[in-house]
Structure formats: structure tokens, C-alpha cells
Amino acid sequence: MTELTITQATEPKKxxxxxxxxxxxxxxxxxxxxxxxxxxxxxxxxxxxxxxxVAATTLEKLGKKPDFFILFSTIxxxxxxxxxxxxxxxxxxxxKGTPLMGGTxxxxxxxxxxxxxxxxxxxxxxxxMDVSIGVGRDTRKNPKKAAKELSRSIKILQNKSTxxxxxxxxxLPGGTIPQFFGFGRQKVMKSGIISKLSLWLLDLxxxxxxxxxxxxxxxxxxxxxxxxxxxxxxxxxxDDLTQKRSYQFFGNEICSTDLVGLGIKTNLKCxxxxxxxxxxxxxxxxxxxxxxxxxxxxxxxxxxxxxxxLSRLGWPxxxxxxxxxxxxxxxxxxYTYKGILRPEIIGAFLGDNIACGYSIKTDDIEILxxxxxSLIQAMKECADEIVRNKPKIILGVxxxxxxxxxxxxxxxxxxxFKHYFxxxxxxxxxxxxxxxxxxxxxxxxxxxxxxLSCLY
Amino acid sequence: xPSREDQIMTVLSGDLQPLEDIHACMVVRKxxxxxxxxxxxxxxxxxxxxxxxxxxxxxxFGVIARYSExxxxxxxxxxxxxxxxFFILPATDTALVAIIPALANRxxxxxxxxxxxxxxxxxxxxx
Numbered sequence: 001m002t003e004l005t006i007t008q009a010t011e012p013k014k015x016x017x018x019x020x021x022x023x024x025x026x027x028x029x030x031x032x033x034x035x036x037x038x039x040x041x042x043x044x045x046x047x048x049x050x051x052x053x054v055a056a057t058t059l060e061k062l063g064k065k066p067d068f069f070i071l072f073s074t075i076x077x078x079x080x081x082x083x084x085x086x087x088x089x090x091x092x093x094x095x096k097g098t099p100l101m102g103g104t105x106x107x108x109x110x111x112x113x114x115x116x117x118x119x120x121x122x123x124x125x126x127x128x129m130d131v132s133i134g135v136g137r138d139t140r141k142n143p144k145k146a147a148k149e150l151s152r153s154i155k156i157l158q159n160k161s162t163x164x165x166x167x168x169x170x171x172l173p174g175g176t177i178p179q180f181f182g183f184g185r186q187k188v189m190k191s192g193i194i195s196k197l198s199l200w201l202l203d204l205x206x207x208x209x210x211x212x213x214x215x216x217x218x219x220x221x222x223x224x225x226x227x228x229x230x231x232x233x234x235x236x237x238x239d240d241l242t243q244k245r246s247y248q249f250f251g252n253e254i255c256s257t258d259l260v261g262l263g264i265k266t267n268l269k270c271x272x273x274x275x276x277x278x279x280x281x282x283x284x285x286x287x288x289x290x291x292x293x294x295x296x297x298x299x300x301x302x303x304x305x306x307x308x309x310l311s312r313l314g315w316p317x318x319x320x321x322x323x324x325x326x327x328x329x330x331x332x333x334x335y336t337y338k339g340i341l342r343p344e345i346i347g348a349f350l351g352d353n354i355a356c357g358y359s360i361k362t363d364d365i366e367i368l369x370x371x372x373x374s375l376i377q378a379m380k381e382c383a384d385e386i387v388r389n390k391p392k393i394i395l396g397v398x399x400x401x402x403x404x405x406x407x408x409x410x411x412x413x414x415x416x417f418k419h420y421f422x423x424x425x426x427x428x429x430x431x432x433x434x435x436x437x438x439x440x441x442x443x444x445x446x447x448x449x450x451x452l453s454c455l456y
Numbered sequence: 457x458p459s460r461e462d463q464i465m466t467v468l469s470g471d472l473q474p475l476e477d478i479h480a481c482m483v484v485r486k487x488x489x490x491x492x493x494x495x496x497x498x499x500x501x502x503x504x505x506x507x508x509x510x511x512x513x514x515x516x517f518g519v520i521a522r523y524s525e526x527x528x529x530x531x532x533x534x535x536x537x538x539x540x541x542f543f544i545l546p547a548t549d550t551a552l553v554a555i556i557p558a559l560a561n562r563x564x565x566x567x568x569x570x571x572x573x574x575x576x577x578x579x580x581x582x583x
Contacts, residue, residue: 045474107567116564241561322559407566
């Protein structure tokens with residue numbers, strides 16, 4: 001093939017179009033053949049050992065110096081040595097200066113199985129790629145500013161890279177349930193003084209402690225505006241669904257309130273596919289009063305929101321206990337905005353108020369429904385669609401409520417992923433919210449969705 | 457080479473028992489015969505109701521023994537502030553059992569229960 005290149009190159013004018021196409025094909029084949037990626041895993045309990053092992057297993061498989069390293073772990077290392085030790089372990093193995101980003105998640109699926117404890121990483125080595133990591137600080141205080149800060153770091157690539165295809169992968173703080181002074185951390189509060197005060201306290205906690213809704217929708221709106229030509233996929237960092245805290249990894253820094261991202265400019269193409277395992281129930285509700293930046297539903301059709309929600313589902317009021325929260329994973333709310341269905345997971349029942357994860361942009365919402373079968377079917381369809389690109393690497397972000405809903409049945413989805421992806425390195429992380437944007441689709445913050453991205 | 461029992465014990469005490477929401481775990485059949493970390497290793501919350509939990513669990517092993525060969529895969533029950541999960545070893549009268557708080561995120565724990573069950577099946581089959 002190399003000889004053919006040299007001989008034909010002396011006569012480009014004779015058959016220019018044919019030659020160009022041959023040259024492009026050869027370049028494409030030779031450049032793509034140099035693409036290497038690998039996925040690593042650690043199931044160690046000790047933070048330092050886990051960091052070392054996840055880096056070692058990834059790099060051993062990669063066999064080359066990585067151009068970037070994406071790292072996710074469950075929250076467990078917080079109490080088994082801490083995340084400083086975890087990152088120390090990683091950097092004992094990872095070559096100095098490797099761009100690293102990631103965060104904590106509820107669990108992950110990769111080539112080796114499904115896990116809700118442990119650490120995973122994916123690394124890539126490829127000569128036709130420019131990479132940059134960036135950070136945007138204090139997302140809850142000023143999400144727009146944080147998105148601008150990250151975009152600024154990532155845009156540096158645009159000036160120095162000759163490649164056309166642009167992909168940003170990011171991790172950002174997910175919604176947390178603040179601890180109300182003396183009243184603990186509750187997702188279901190029945191009527192009482194504290195539930196009446198809760199909205200005011202929630203607003204206060206966002207400003208003072210950076211706890212509460214993650215404001216991710218505002219971040220993705222701005223990222224889409226700043227990086228209009230890019231494909232963007234992100235997941236909200238979280239813990240084990242108790243929603244007390246989350247962490248983001250940026251180089252050797254551990255953040256808890258910041259947006260971190262990895263920007264890639266490459267000659268490969270990229271794609272993002274989004275699917276929901278949700279069906280419309282036809283139960284529609286008109287919101288007559290909202291609060292807290294439109295994140296809270298106060299009244300539905302002029303009646304207290306919580307009671308009306310229960311009544312519309314035909315659920316008795318004594319359902320209003322701590323188990324109600326997980327029951328609603330099967331009945332998220334949803335509305336259509338800019339042509340996209342936007343599911344909302346109910347974050348908490350605060351007396352008469354229903355707190356949602358991000359701002360509701362319309363006054364008309366519908367109750368959606370999810371089942372194990374529909375969630376697995378959506379994952380299968382998503383896998384089927386993304387492999388049509390013949391991907392070299394697959395990065396996915398799915399909702400942690402899907403993992404909690406499916407439980408051990410997540411292995412049915414894993415079997416589908418293995419069937420479709422075969423040996424292609426893949427990593428799907430289960431997050432507190434999923435955000436995406438591409439030039440053909442508006443910025444969106446979602447729940448209860450699966451999003452697969454790929455380079456191909 | 458450690459015995460199969462030791463290997464299964466390592467899965468229980470190394471993979472499952474350290475999880476915050478696993479109060480107790482074991483691989484047992486009727487009369488709770490089988491492999492379990494010593495009761496002192498169980499979280500202290502369940503010690504006071506261990507008697508009634510043990511009795512209720514035992515009732516379920518009758519069902520497991522009868523229907524396991526037809527593909528019975530998992531059984532759950534809720535008892536007061538606790539949930540008990542039985543992950544049955546295929547076509548046997550034996551199950552991997554875990555006692556967890558009623559409000560724990562059961563789905564996340566199930567994923568690790570399934571990983572443990574797969575490891576245990578592998579240990580048994582390769583023995």
C-alpha cells in the first residue's frame with residue numbers, strides 16, 4: 001500500500017479525483033489503525049490501591065502513553081482512604097501531565113460487567129487528536145460563569161488544532177439533598193413547619209453551602225451557546241443515591257462544586273444517541289404555581305402539588321412515606337420543550353411542594369412511566385443505533401435511577417451491550433442527571449435517559 | 457489453594473459485608489446451614505431481632521427448595537425496618553442472603569449481590 005502511494009503521487013493530475021479518494025482512504029486506514037483505547041477496572045476497597053490498580057489495568061491494556069484518561073469511581077473511597085489517596089494511587093502509575101478528568105458515580109458498566117462499587121477508567125492513544133481539560137468553578141453559585149470558564153479552556157484547542165471534529169465530555173456536581181439544621185436529610189417531608197420552611201432553606205443552602213439542585217440545565221444551555229459546533233455529553237456526579245455529596249476529578253485535584261471537562265479535536269467523527277425507556281401515561285397536569293427558579297411545583301390546577309400528584313396516580317395519601325421516593329422512579333414527570341421530551345425525576349416531596357431536579361420550562365407536564373422491560377429495550381436500541389457508526393470507543397451516561405430500578409437485571413442490558421459492542425472499549429456511567437448538546441439538537445438536561453457517544 | 461468454603465467466605469466478608477447497608481450476609485439453606493461470617497460480624501442493629509429474622513428466613517427456604525428447579529431466581533421480604541434478599545443459586549435449595557435496611561437503595565446493592573452470586577457459582581463450578 002505504501003508503494004502505491006508513492007507511485008501514484010507522482011501523477012496526481014492524471015486522475016485527481018480518484019487519487020484523492022485513494023490517498024484519503026490510505027490516510028484514513030493508517031491513521032485509524034493507530035487508534036488505541038483501553039478500559040481498566042479496580043475492585044479494591046483501599047483508595048490508594050484502587051487508584052493504582054485502575055490506572056495499571058488501563059495502561060497495561062493500552063500499551064502506550066495515553067493522550068487522555070477518563071476516571072470514574074463510586075463514593076466508597078471517601079471512607080476507605082479518601083479521594084486524595086485514590087488520585088495519588090492513580091498518579092503513581094499514570095504518566096505525569098496526562099489530561100485526566102472524571103468524577104464519582106452511582107455505578108458503571110464496562111467491558112467487564114456492571115458494578116456499584118469500584119473504579120473504572122478509559123484511556124486513548126491516537127496521533128490525530130488534540131486534547132485539553134478545563135474547569136468551571138462554583139456551578140451552583142453561577143452556572144453560566146462556570147460554563148464560560150470551561151468553554152474558554154476548551155476553546156484554546158480550536159485555535160491550535162487542525163482537526164474538524166469536536167467532542168466535549170464533562171462531569172459536574174449533581175443535585176444534593178441538603179441537611180436542614182436539626183431535621184436531617186429527608187426526601188419526603190410531610191406537612192409541618194419544616195416543610196413550609198424548606199423552600200427558603202433550600203434556596204439558602206444553594207447560595208451558602210452549594211447544596212441543593214445542581215442547576216445543570218443552565219450549564220448545558222451556556223455550553224451549547226459557547227461551543228455551538230461541538231458535540232457535548234456530560235453526567236452529574238453523585239454518590240450512592242443518598243445524594244449527600246459528589247466529587248469531580250481534574251488532573252490531581254478533587255473538586256466538589258465544579259464543572260470539569262475534556263475537549264477533543266480529532267479527524268474522527270463523533271455521534272451522540274439518546275433514548276428513554278419511558279412511555280406517556282396520558283395523565284396531564286397544569287402547573288399553576290412554581291417556585292425556586294421553577295424547580296419546585298407548588299400547585300397543580302390550583303391545588304397543593306403533592307396531594308394532586310398522588311390523586312392523579314390514584315395513590316392514597318398514606319403512600320406519603322420514605323418509600324414513596326423510590327416508587328416515583330417508575331413515574332417521572334415530563335414535558336416537551338424545543339421539540340425534546342425532558343423527563344424530570346422527583347427529587348423530594350417537601351410538604352405540599354414537589355422539588356424537581358432542574359427548572360421546568362413549561363406549565364404543562366405529563367406523568368410518564370418506566371418499567372424494567374422498557375428501560376432495557378431503550379438501552380438495546382441505543383446500543384444498536386450507536387454501533388451503526390462502527391465506533392472505536394463508546395462513552396455513555398445513563399440515569400442512576402435506571403440502575404436502582406433495574407438492580408441486578410442491569411445484567412440483561414449488559415448482555416445487549418456485549419452483543420452489540422463486542423470488543424470495542426466502552427464505559428457507561430450512572431449519574432444524577434444527563435446533559436447533552438450537538439449542532440443538530442438543542443442543549444438538554446435529562447433524567448431517566450441513556451446517552452451513548454462514540455468516536456468513529 | 458484455599459477450600460471452596462474459604463473462597464466463598466472471602467466473597468462474603470471481602471465483597472459484601474463491608475458495604476455500609478449490608479447488615480448481614482450468608483450462603484445458606486434450610487436451618488441456615490451453610491457459610492456465614494460469625495454473627496458478631498453482623499451489624500449490631502440486627503442482633504436484637506435476629507431470632508425472628510432467622511425464623512422467617514427459614515420459612516422461605518421451604519419455598520426455595522420447592523421452586524428453585526423451575527427457575528425461581530430471587531425472593532424478598534420486608535420485616536419491620538429490614539429487607540431480606542435471597543439470590544438463589546440456580547436449581548439448588550441454597551441462596552446468597554443479605555439483610556439490609558428497609559430504606560436502603562436496594563437496586564444498587566442488588567448489582568453487587570449479583571456479582572457475588574456469579575463469583576460463588578464460579579467457585580462451586582470450578583471446584
